[in-house]
Amino acid sequence: MIKYDLHSHTTHSDGQLSVEQLLLRAVEKNIDVFAITDHDTVAAIEPAQAFIKSQQLPLSLIPGVEISTKWESFEIHIVALNVDVQQNELCDLLSQQQQKRAERAKEIGRRLEKNGFDGIYEQAKALAEDAQITRAHYARALIERGVAKTIPGVFKKYLGRAKTGYVPSTWCDMQTAISAIHAAGGVAVIAHPGRYQMSNKWLRKLLLQFKEAGGDAMEVAQPQQAPSERQFLGELSREYGLLCSQGSDFHFPTSWLELGKNLYLPKDCQGVWQTWEGQEGDAHE
Known part of the structure; x- marks a missing residue:
């Protein structure tokens, strides 16, 4: 049975593992197809x-990206898979x-600094290194300052929402994201x-408009x-004629979340990979 994990993050956004560390961990966890x-x-x-090729890793990489969008009053994330x-x-x-x-990261920093967290933008930027600063980097910075023990x-x-450091997003709409994903040959x-x-x-309503x-x-x-x-979401996928995907949304190792862990589709769900040329397999329970 082919093992799929189609949602993960590196230090290029808010993940805490480098590209190389993440790929080696995926191999360690016996992932076959990885995004x-x-x-x-x-x-x-x-x-x-390049790393998969140089190390000859037994891993099929699906090029992807998670795009933030605005829908009604919600921030909806759309994962693009198999894109150019x-x-x-x-x-x-x-x-x-x-x-x-x-722009949002700078405004979050300004609001937090007004409330006594001097230098918080610079601290978050240091944690982000070369990546874009996200709210997760601010969360890690505030944890280092002892204001809470966990990111949640x-x-x-x-x-x-409505807290001191909250800044409303101005992301693109769903239609714009979907159009760009399709233009790049993705799902x-x-x-x-x-x-x-x-x-x-x-x-x-979200699924219908999506x-x-x-x-x-x-x-x-x-x-x-x-x-x-999981069963309910599977039923909704069939009701709205949507393919099914699965992913850990992995950011860093924890005791409760791991690459490839507990990932399977309910019966009668069509995996998104079944539409990809050369990708065959089963990931049902």
Whole structure:
């Protein structure tokens, strides 16, 4: 059985493992088909392809990216899989997104500094190194200052909606992201639909409009997930005619989340990989 993990992050966005460390960990966890999907950047893809080739790793890499979009009052993430990372429309969109990220990061820093966290922007920037600064970097910086013990704890106190360091996003809309993904030859997948804290009525509205905008698939399986949620998402995928994807959304090693862990699709779900030339296999329970 082929083992797929189609959602992961490196230090090129808010992951904590380098490209090389992430790929070696994927091999260690017996992943066969693996996607790197950093936030609004494809900077990790070419180094990953080169490392796999130089080390002759037994791993098939799917070039990807996770694009932040704005829908109603929600920030919806769309994972692009199997994209041409040099395609102009996609590159232009990602450049615009990165500029928005940079502006938002500076504003978050200003708001936190007004509330007594002097030098927090510089601290977050140091943690990000060469990558774009994200809220996760600010969360790590605040943890280092002892304001909370966990990233969710920091978001609850400082970075979540209506909190001191919250800055509303100005991301592109879903249609724009889907159009760019398709122009680059890729498949558009709604990321982690069970994590947007919306009612089932709103989730159905999201899936309907995503499908109408040309969306192709939705993530159905993740490591931390109740079996009932996985089954429900599988039913929704069939109801709205969407392919199914699975991914760990891996950022760094933890005791509760790991590459490839607990990833399988419910029966009667069509995996997104079944549409890819040369990618055959089964990942059902």
